[in-house]
Amino acid sequence: MKVAVVGGGPSGLYLSLLLRRRRPGWDVQVVEQNRPDATFGFGVVLADTGLAQLHQADAASHDAMVHAMRFNHSQTIVQREVPIAVQRNVKGGAIERLALLHILQRQCEDAGVVLHHGRRIEHPDALAGLGLGDADVVVGADGINSVVRQAFASAFGTTQQQLTNHFAWYGTERVFETPALVFRRHDGGHFVAHYYPYSATMSTFVAECDDATWRRLGLDRMADAERQALFERLFAPELQGLPLISNKSTWRQFPVIRNAHWHHGRHVLIGDALTSAHFSIGSGTRIAMTDAIALAEALVAHEDDVPAALAAYEASHRPRKQKLIDASERSYNWYERIGEWMDRYGPEEFVYQFMTRTGRVDDRRLREQFPALMDRLARARAGA
Numbered sequence: 001m002k003v004a005v006v007g008g009g010p011s012g013l014y015l016s017l018l019l020r021r022r023r024p025g026w027d028v029q030v031v032e033q034n035r036p037d038a039t040f041g042f043g044v045v046l047a048d049t050g051l052a053q054l055h056q057a058d059a060a061s062h063d064a065m066v067h068a069m070r071f072n073h074s075q076t077i078v079q080r081e082v083p084i085a086v087q088r089n090v091k092g093g094a095i096e097r098l099a100l101l102h103i104l105q106r107q108c109e110d111a112g113v114v115l116h117h118g119r120r121i122e123h124p125d126a127l128a129g130l131g132l133g134d135a136d137v138v139v140g141a142d143g144i145n146s147v148v149r150q151a152f153a154s155a156f157g158t159t160q161q162q163l164t165n166h167f168a169w170y171g172t173e174r175v176f177e178t179p180a181l182v183f184r185r186h187d188g189g190h191f192v193a194h195y196y197p198y199s200a201t202m203s204t205f206v207a208e209c210d211d212a213t214w215r216r217l218g219l220d221r222m223a224d225a226e227r228q229a230l231f232e233r234l235f236a237p238e239l240q241g242l243p244l245i246s247n248k249s250t251w252r253q254f255p256v257i258r259n260a261h262w263h264h265g266r267h268v269l270i271g272d273a274l275t276s277a278h279f280s281i282g283s284g285t286r287i288a289m290t291d292a293i294a295l296a297e298a299l300v301a302h303e304d305d306v307p308a309a310l311a312a313y314e315a316s317h318r319p320r321k322q323k324l325i326d327a328s329e330r331s332y333n334w335y336e337r338i339g340e341w342m343d344r345y346g347p348e349e350f351v352y353q354f355m356t357r358t359g360r361v362d363d364r365r366l367r368e369q370f371p372a373l374m375d376r377l378a379r380a381r382a383g384a
C-alpha cells in the first residue's frame with residue numbers, strides 16, 4: 001500500500017506514524033509546505049480524556065508528548081473583574097505546537113515515514129512530481145485551507161461559513177500561574193483573552209472581540225500591530241507589562257468547514273481539512289489526531305480494499321466525532337453572543353452559563369466535579 005499524506009501537521013504526522021507502526025512494509029510519505037522547525041500558533045491544550053485515546057493508539061508518542069506537557073488542575077474565569085477559580089479533578093495539559101510536531105516528526109522518521117518538508121503542492125495532481133502519482137490513498141491533512149478538499153469541493157459536499165467574532169493567536173513570555181479566560185468591558189466594547197502556560201518560558205494568548213466591538217471601536221480600520229497594542233494595553237494587568245508575541249498572528253474570523261462526504265475516490269480528509277473545530281473547546285488537535293486513529297484502523301482492517309476502508313472510516317468515526325463537533329458549534333454560538341452574556345450576567349451566573357454552554361456538562365456533573373463553584377453559585381442566586 002502506498003499512502004500520500006498532504007500536510008505534516010498533527011493529523012498527517014500522527015496518521016503516518018500509526019500506519020508505519022502497524023504496517024512497516026507500507027510506503028507512507030508526507031508532503032509539508034513548511035520547514036520542520038516552522039509552524040503557526042504557539043501552545044495547544046490536550047485534555048486528558050484525549051490523552052487516554054492517544055495512549056491506547058501508540059504509547060511511545062503519547063509518553064513523549066506527556067513528558068513535554070505542562071499540566072494544570074484549575075482555570076480562572078474573570079467576569080466584571082471578579083476572578084473565579086474553577087478547580088478540576090481531571091488534569092488538563094498544554095504543549096508547544098512545535099514540540100508536538102518535533103516529537104511526531106522524529107518518531108515518524110524512526111518508523112520509516114518519508115517526510116518531504118518545504119514542498120507546497122497546489123493540487124493533488126502535483127503529487128506526481130514527488131513520485132506519489134500512483135498512491136493508493138491520498139490523505140488531505142492540510143488544514144483549514146486544504147487544497148485536497150478544494151480540488152474536489154463539490155464531490156466532498158463542502159460548506160463554509162464565517163463566524164462574526166474576530167480573533168488572533170499570540171504568545172507571550174509571561175508564564176501565567178493558571179490558564180484563564182478574562183472577559184473585559186472597555187469603552188463600550190467586549191473583549192476576551194484566553195490564555196494558558198504551555199512551557200517553562202511561554203504562554204499562549206488568544207485575543208478575541210465581537211464584531212460590534214470591532215467596528216464601533218475602529219479595530220476594522222487598524223493595522224494588526226495597532227490591534228496587538230490595544231490588547232497589550234487592555235490586558236496589561238495580566239501581562240504585567242510584557243508584550244504579546246506574533247507568529248504570523250493575523251486577525252481573522254473563524255471559518256466553519258463541514259463536508260457531507262469524507263472521501264472521494266482515493267482521496268480522504270482528516271483533521272481541520274475535514275472539520276474545523278473552534279478553538280474555544282481547546283480540542284481541535286485532539287479531534288484531528290482521533291481522525292488519524294480512525295483512518296489508520298480502517299486502512300489496516302481493509303488493506304486489500306481501499307474503497308471499503310474509506311467507507312468504514314466514515315461510517316465508524318462520524319457518529320463519535322459528531323458529538324465533539326456539536327459541542328464546538330454550541331461553544332462558538334455562545335461566544336458569538338458574548339457581549340449580551342457579559343452585560344447580562346454577574347460573575348457566578350456567567351461562569352455557570354459558560355460551563356454549561358456546550359450541553360456536555362449538566363448540574364449534576366457540576367455538583368460532582370465542582371462542588372465549591374456550585375455552592376458559590378447557590379449563595380449568589382440566593383443573594384440576588
Ligand SMILES: Cc1cc2nc3c(=O)[nH]c(=O)nc-3n(C[C@H](O)[C@H](O)[C@H](O)COP(=O)(O)OP(=O)(O)OC[C@H]3O[C@@H](n4cnc5c(N)ncnc54)[C@H](O)[C@@H]3O)c2cc1C
Nearest residue numbers: 007009010011033045121142143271272279282283284285
Ligand atoms: C487560536 C487557535 C487556538 C487553538 N488552540 C487549540 C488548543 O488549545 N487545543 C487544541 O487541541 N487545538 C487548538 N487549536 C486547533 C488546532 O490548531 C487545529 O485543530 C489542529 O492544528 C488541526 O490539525 P491538522 O493536522 O488537521 O491541521 P494543521 O495543524 O493546520 O496542519 C496542516 C498542515 O498542512 C500543511 N499544508 C497546508 N497546505 C499545504 C499544501 N498545499 N501543501 C503542503 N502542505 C500544506 C500546513 O503547513 C500544516 O503544517 C487552536 C486553533 C486556533 C486557531
